[in-house]
Amino acid sequence: MLSLLSALWLATAPVATSEPPVVRPPPPECVFSQGRSVCGYQCKRTATEVACARTPYGICEVLVGGVHCWDPPLVAIQHPPATGAKPECKELRGQVACGYNCRQFNGEVACNRTPYGVCSTNFNKLTCWDPPDAVIHQYGAQTPAPRCLNASEALACGYDCKATRTEVQCASTPDGVCRLDNQRFSCFDPPSLLHCDHSAPPPPRH
Template sequence: MLSLLATLWLAAAPTKDAEPPVPRPPPPECLSSQGRTVCGYQCRSTGTHADCARTPYGVCQVLTGRVHCWDPPRVVIHHPPRSSARPECKESRGNVACGYNCRLSQGEVACNSTPYGVCSTHFGRLVCWDPPESVIHQYGARTPQPRCLNASEAVACGYDCKAQRAEVQCASTPDGVCRLDNQRFTCFDPPSLLHCDHSAPPPAD
């Protein structure tokens, strides 16, 4: 009787759910143009020139008669934003830039390397800045938004920015601090003590 009860108890005991399979990226593709074959992702061709992104997270666009491909840094692949932000390429007066948050201003074009960066225009000049990789590893999709601050013709981007008449400085991390005392700047960023262990890349969609 005891053995029967034990058998029934084991049969009814909850079993640990199997871990979901690691998502596999889509297979790469190959494209031939003018006797040359290229392989990768999002391959594009102009008829005389072809190219592909190296990862399924990249982008390829045909601009200025050429194929321009760009891949985000690994830190962005492992820490994607909550938003639907995706990399892109933009062109202005024959110049092409690829990345996130691309901006055009007076013939200039510039992009961020990560979706957590910021671009600003100052005196007709485009300035783009991205948080260090250690910050994105620490905060991931919750990475605080940096800002740009200007003083006269000077401009700087980051966190806790301080400015005086013709100079501006910022901390490089959200945990950093900048102080302006007696017309002197003091900025400090504590070191990151976090180490990320990525077991698998996120889905490419």
């Protein structure tokens, strides 16, 4: 009888799961200034302005006398880079840009919208390019790094770039291909056949 009761208890006992507990982000805050209340994350204020990021992954910086807030796109939140890159804001000559991998060049400032983009310069022009969201969903933290290639005054960024003396073209995905035959470009990107479903975003990094 004892062995039968033991067997019944084992059959009905809860099974421990190895899934880690869901880490909740910090609660948003509310800041009161200039007769109004503003709520969100990473809130900052000046003597005349107050603003907050909309997600715990965003940032707010006080630059050029104002508050500048920026939130990464959902794909960058769902697939954070292994390098731990964080968004930032930079200012140059009164211009402010926020994102990843921010660059300043020849009076311009620009950033990538994801941590997997690239910025390059050519003929006094600053260009930033990001892989499509479908690519980041497919590869995640292992998203291959794109490159930029220039040809005279032309500049293009992406994958498998090809160039003539005056023109350059690239594929938009790591699985794409570009060919150059008799000075004619042929570029093709296969469609993404993967779909990722996220039950919860990763905890924000601070």
